[in-house]
Amino acid sequence: MTEATNPPDEVIAALLRRRPRVALVGASDKPNRPSFGVMRFLLEHGFDVVPVNPLLAGGVIQGQMVVAGLAEAGALDMVDVFRRSEDTGPVVEEAWQLGAQAVWLQLGVVNAAAAIAARAAGALMIQDRCPAIEWPRLALSDSP
Template identity: 35%
Template sequence: MDWRANLVEDDVAVQDILRQARRVAVLGMRPESHAHKPAFAVPEYLQAHGYEVIPVPTHEGAGDRILGKPTYRAVADVPGEVDIVDVFRRPEDIDAHVEDLISKHPKVVWFQLGIRNDAAAERLARAGIRVVQDRCMKLERMKLAETEAGTSAS
């Protein structure tokens, strides 16, 4: 299979990912003290909408628990399978996490809105991991809910 097929860019594929996923590790998640930041607000929204959120903070002082869940220092440390790793890191900081992501081998690595690192995306895709770049999981989940509400209303 061509590794480029793992680069997810179309809306239908993004919605399928969100429908099928249950466990989301959040790399770069912020604690409750940063509730105004997307790196806390997005995972909080996901948790409220049925996803199991696993915090993987990268900043010192994040604490042992966020949203009532234990924190992990690396994605590879998260027990069990992970459907999506939602990444809240600057594009230039992602390279330092690629080996950790590949060793965990989640189904999808998702770079949040405004985050794009084509070289890292290629390495992940070549390792057989699907990659979504420059999209907000919260906004995409809201679009999915609207789509499903429209479908059930017809």
């Protein structure tokens, strides 16, 4: 799957400007992990982030209560996935079944079958990208 299968920049920018409520799957409490840094970035830019990690459920990461699964995260707009490509299919399916408007697979994470299914269900699917990189690349601002 190539970059061309992602939505146009304008669509990604509009999604990020909305600051959707995000479930961050694969959240880590280790500051050296990419998911920790992305979660911090999203929180600093006004996103409501729910960390999802069954091994850390009930704990707190960056002031946010960790839940075990997407169903426990409450109403979601976007699911940001930090998992291996081959493990993303069930997460993507659950995300759109729970009503997520967008599913975001992090850098290096691509799942063509999951993308086709998500798009068929009407969900926005972004792969092999990172919101913490896209925000400055798209010259987005914190001011309204």
